[in-house]
Amino acid sequence: MIQRRSLLTGAGAAAGLAVAAPSRFAIAQPARQRVLKLVPQANLTSLDPVWTTANVTRNHAYMIHDMLYGMDAGFVPRPQLAEGAVEEDEGRTVTITMRDGPRFHDGEKVRAQDAVASLNRWMKRSPMGQKLATFVDELVVVDDRRLRFRMKRRFPLLLNALAQVSNSPPFIIPERLARTDAFTQIRDTTGCGPFRFKEDEFNSGSMVVYERNDAYSPTPAGTPSLTAGPKLPKFERVEWHIITDASTAAAALQTGEIDWFEQPPPEIQLLLKRNRQISIEEIDPLPLVGVLRFNHLHGPFNNKKIRQALLPAINQTDFMSAIVGLEPDIYMDNVGVFTPGTPLASQVGLEPLMGPRSVDKAKALLKEAGYNNELMRLIGPTDILAPSAMTQVAADLVRRLDFNADIALGDWGTVVQRRTSREPVDKGGWSMLLTSFSSFDFVDPSAHFPLRGNGAGAWVGWPDVPQLETLRDEWFVAPDLAAQKKIAEDMQRIVMDELPYIPVGAYKSMTAINKNLKGRVAGFAIMWNLERA
Secondary structure (H helix, E strand, O other): OOOOOOOOOOOOOOOOOOOOOOHHHHHHOOHHHHEEEEEOOOOOOOOOOOOOOOHHHHHHHHHHOEEOEEEOOOOOEEEOOEEEEEEEHHHOEEEEEEOOOOEOOOOOEOOHHHHHHHHHHHOOOOHHHHHHHHHEEEEEEEEOOEEEEEEOOOOOOHHHHHOOOOOOOOEEOOHHHHOOOOOOOOOOOOOOOOEEEOHHHOEOOOEEEEEEOOOOOOOOOOOOEOOEOOOOOOOOEEEEEOOOOHHHHHHHHHHOOOOEEOOOOHHHHHHHOOOOOEEEEEOOOOOEEEEEEEOOOOOOOOOHHHHHHOHHHOOHHHHHHHHHOOOHHHEEOOOOOOOOOOOOOOOOOOHHHOOOOOHHHHHHHHHHHOOOOOEEEEEEEOOOHHHHHHHHHHHHHHHHOOOEEEEEEEOHHHHHHHOOOOOOHHHOOOOEEEEEEOHHHHOOHHHOHHHOOEHHHOOOOOOEOHHHHHHHHHHHOOOOHHHHHHHHHHHHHHHHHHOOEEEEEEEOOEEEEEOOEEOOOOOOOOOOOOEEO
């Protein structure tokens, strides 16, 4: 039985004044007013956003790091650490000038040398960064405040790449850290963002603590929108309490022991809606997309016919209602490769996922494909809402399809580590997993991890689908939106044939937050600009 943790441990606030707030107000606040307490979506196990695509690591990284550019809610890049950019030679030379004020948490100035080293590391792992690298002849330091891209040809999405919101954004870290191999995790959390990571209070599985960075230099331009505009840390201290039992987290929210429950399950949402002090609202105006990912390296799913055999049995409504309940307003079926409600989304090629569903037909197709009772392993978490719910649906499905299935469940941190294994099943590897991605991850092909088909260089599962890579290359240089849409439709047709993964629907992620908090920036669990009324 899960015991309720004490939520008041370490509630003392760090010294310092709130950014852009009168000092007498900060001093007058009681200790509780100066601390924000969140139950995050999952335990934090990796601190390096380049190394993993886990959303909780991305959220952590936004607390402590900053970027050259941020992205507003309209997907327009805006300067953050950058002051601006100048294009020359028809866009083949781009010089970015950095602001003079920002410093890292250790007091060192943020320099162009740090930005160049950080971007070089990022370009080795991020899908958008990898594509940018193919356009870059050289990325050089001009002086401490200027860096210069010399391009083989103009790359229209350069600033969009530098403002990427999705998993593995191009955060700027000290040069000494950025020289770490991109496939080696960094544990040092020195950043230049609005909060500092309290390593001395970090207890994975229990508590993550941040304190306000009083030396933070927010951009003076724009208004807060997604990751753009001034990031003002209003709380002196932010605590993430890892509570895996939803009822315990809900009780703590109702009593005021925590302020924000990031991902309450549907039944808990119904309970919390009765409390007038709590708001249940969309954390992101756009939906998240769920995926069923295959391991293409080993049997049984290295056989395309076996992957295709599952399609008649896939019911997107089953997967989505397991996450959000039976409220049709907050989930979508007939969902393809791109985020519903965005320009590239369509239903082209989705016929195998539409119409009557049939487990019997899927079983017949599995037999025709040559499935011969080989062991397959479904891995999934028990402690994070969406992947856990979808994994339970998949576990039931593979049993009904008569797979020789090993259902291996664990905490999210273990799953994130385990899914990187390229070993066969009999040596601890995996065959199938389910997860979801933020809306901005699937807006287009640029940062869409599961859409890559570059084999050993692809996201976990490692599909080798050269046609996807060719179309992706064409998308980056498409002359207009109509051409981009045509390419996106072709990509979706190939996905539904080759099945690097199966789309299993989309849903609105609902969050529960105390109504005495104001200023929340929509998109994900954003802590800056949030304050107590």
